[in-house]
Amino acid sequence: MSLSHLADEDLMQLVRRGDAAAFEVVYERHSHAAFSLAYRMTGKRATAEDVVQEAFLSLWRSGARYDRARGSVRTWTLGIVHNRAIDALRRATVHDKRRASDEGIEERFESGERTDVEAGRREEAREVRAALETLPVDQSRVIELAYFGGFTHSEIAEQLDTPIGTIKGRMRLGLQKLRGQLAGLAEGAA
Numbered sequence: 123m124s125l126s127h128l129a130d131e132d133l134m135q136l137v138r139r140g141d142a143a144a145f146e147v148v149y150e151r152h153s154h155a156a157f158s159l160a161y162r163m164t165g166k167r168a169t170a171e172d173v174v175q176e177a178f179l180s181l182w183r184s185g186a187r188y189d190r191a192r193g194s195v196r197t198w199t200l201g202i203v204h205n206r207a208i209d210a211l212r213r214a215t216v217h218d219k220r221r222a223s224d225e226g227i228e229e230r231f232e233s234g235e236r237t238d239v240e241a242g243r244r245e246e247a248r249e250v251r252a253a254l255e256t257l258p259v260d261q262s263r264v265i266e267l268a269y270f271g272g273f274t275h276s277e278i279a280e281q282l283d284t285p286i287g288t289i290k291g292r293m294r295l296g297l298q299k300l301r302g303q304l305a306g307l308a309e310g311a312a
Contacts, residue, residue: 137182137188173210271307
């Protein structure tokens with residue numbers, strides 16, 4: 123029987139046992155969406171390729187951690203890619219700061235850390251991240267893909283292999299919850 127006819131969840135059972143051919147099928151099915159997400163997040167082809175390679179290497183090594191109760195293989199894979207892309211962006215920021223310091227040009231950059239506005243933005247970002255973490259995984263994933271990944275509703279539906287109406291519903295519910303939480307924080311600060 124050809125592995126290409128198996129469902130992703132069945133393939134992951136084989137990957138868990140070290141089946142390289144099953145892993146290859148999973149890679150073929152999801153690498154395009156993974157690259158698309160990585161590229162949208164990083165903006166650089168080479169970085170996106172590295173992110174996808176790291177993500178799938180992680181998937182191969184941790185196939186046993188896949189839990190079908192928490193979502194589809196695609197959702198799980200894109201979650202890994204999302205986390206790796208964030209890591210890559212952080213590494214690039216640290217590298218750029220280090221390079222600027224080594225070249226003695228850091229004085230030419232505006233010091234965002236020293237301004238009240240930047241401090242306020244960072245606090246708002248922390249509050250938004252904290253509020254996102256309180257949402258159910260399916261709602262936070264859709265919001266992250268839309269706002270941080272730049273994907274449309276139809277692209278998210280395709281990536282997550284979920285009907286577009288479900289994606290829109292998750293987005294609407296998640297945003298309502300975020301608004302309520304963030305409004306409560308704003309009232310508490312006032």
